[in-house]
Amino acid sequence: MKYLAGRLAALLAVLAVIGLLPRLTRTDPALTILRARYAERPPTPETLDAIRADTGLDGGPLHILGGWLGGLLHGDLGTSWVSGQPVAPDAIAALGVSLTLMGASLAVALLLAAALAAGTLRRGATRRIVTTRAGVGAAVLAAFPEFLIAAVLAAVVAVRLDWLPALGWGTPGQTVLPALAMGIPAGALLGRLLDDALPAAFAEPWARAATAGGLPATRIARHALRRTLPGLLPQLGLIVVGLTGGAVAVETLYAIPGLGGTALAAALAQDLPVLQACVLMLLLLGIAAGLAARLASRTLLGPALHDGALPALLPPALPARRLLTAAAVVLAALFAAVTVTGLLRDPLQIDAAARLAGPSTAHPFGTDSLGRDILARLGHGAARTVLTAVAVSAATLLLGLALGAVRAGALTETANALPAILTGLVVAGVAGPGPWSAAAAVTAVAWAPIAAHTSALYAQERAAPHIAAARALGAGRAHLLRRHVLPGVLPPVVRHAVLRVPAIALALASLGFLGLGAAPPSPEWGRMLSENLPYAERAPWAVLAPAAALAVLGATAVLAAAAVRGAGHRGARGRKGAA
Incomplete structure (x- = not known):
């Protein structure tokens, strides 16, 4: 019952955010409706007030939320602000x-x-x-x-x-x-x-x-x-x-x-x-x-669910750690080389005579539809994406540590079940598309795995024998937290957060691909992919270059994580054998 109550409360909170979108938006809904349906009318206060009264937007947050939820109960999902149709x-x-x-x-x-x-x-x-x-x-x-x-x-x-x-x-x-x-x-x-x-x-x-x-x-x-x-x-x-x-x-x-x-x-x-x-x-x-x-x-x-008759499956052995580490290092070095080389070039310089030019000594990765150097845009996009991903990872680390310590299980599971793109749509509806909106959308859900990891480690450390011994010797809560709990929780959680940086970068790139991230002419990888896709037949390098960069980033993350897991598994097997 407690499990269902927590999940229901989290779901109701999400529904409330969706229902209150008209109040959360940074723009005036009445002005949006006026521009979409009655572009010839001037935006006078009387006209805007009439639109608010007609659409039910003249009340407070509870009025708007209640109207939306009441409409849902009757199968009414509202009326489009743009078309005026149900x-x-x-x-x-x-x-x-x-x-x-x-x-x-x-x-x-x-x-x-x-x-x-x-x-x-x-x-x-x-x-x-x-x-x-x-x-x-x-x-x-x-x-x-x-x-x-x-x-x-x-x-x-x-x-x-x-x-x-x-x-x-x-x-x-x-x-x-x-x-x-x-x-x-x-x-x-x-x-x-x-x-x-x-x-x-x-x-x-x-x-x-x-x-x-x-x-x-x-x-x-x-x-x-x-x-x-x-x-x-x-x-x-x-x-x-x-x-x-x-x-x-x-x-x-x-x-x-x-x-x-x-x-x-x-x-x-x-x-x-x-x-x-x-x-x-x-x-x-x-x-x-x-x-x-x-x-x-x-x-x-x-019946095994209740009597505990079903043993847990043991994790399999992973490939050799040296091989995984070597592959991760090679890909990381390739990624760094492309980034540094691209940073030495101008990503905004337009050469109209070299539009959609193929790879050459002057442009090793070719040019895009405006004649801009793709290598330069890849390098500057990598720096921008990685820096943003690091900042988002730091924010998710802090959120994950705080919410994991208080065991916000229902909120964690709800956030973990929301794709970043879905939250990106909501944030874009409220604040409009942009780099800050994309970062906020990813942060809103990326903390959940960190919180789950923190919660598990926190419970494990609190149950350890050395905690009971320190408490028996008169240690206070602050001393226990600083000297015993945090040293066992922080290092693995920080490593987890670092390994998630490439995944966060890919999530940011996906929002950029949809136009919910940085605006042009920003050299953002996702936007590069969407901008050059119409020219894929004439200039496939313009699409394959950012695609390959994203692929290398994802592969590096997976290989690095597998190498770390392999080291952890071997250490656990060695301790088990010694015991």
């Missing part, structure tokens, strides 16, 4: 499109996950090998944002090869590329998780007894899958939540009339009733996916 019909139609796209993307994800884990499943069932096969490659692929894969697929498959249509919706061919763009990272993550869990399942006594008893390999494999599914279903729920965020970028790129593209257009136009409806539906989709995954997990566990 929001519900278009939002429901967009919901159907998004559900279809998410269903196709989930099918791609499940197929890819099955393919990645097939080798381990086959070998484990026949007892020939019980090690993971997907490896770091799947983790690297899972780290690529949907908008990056979507842009590369559009540039290569649709534009260069002309195999599939790049825009539109309504035919099976128009579903393939968007479903691949959203399904590949989700499937890579799910496949890596499944591939990691299977060896531990095959190593349990029941699997050995089944093999010794001559049970068919297919039945052993089926039971191993059932054994691992309860631990994977919550992750599957989070993956579906991630699809709701990825749908915004993918639907926008491929001109798909779904909730994501509709929400982005509404945020940029300050059409808050449409944005409210789209964000609410995307949020409910994510919540429904999480609840369905939790219920399915409890059903699969059965």
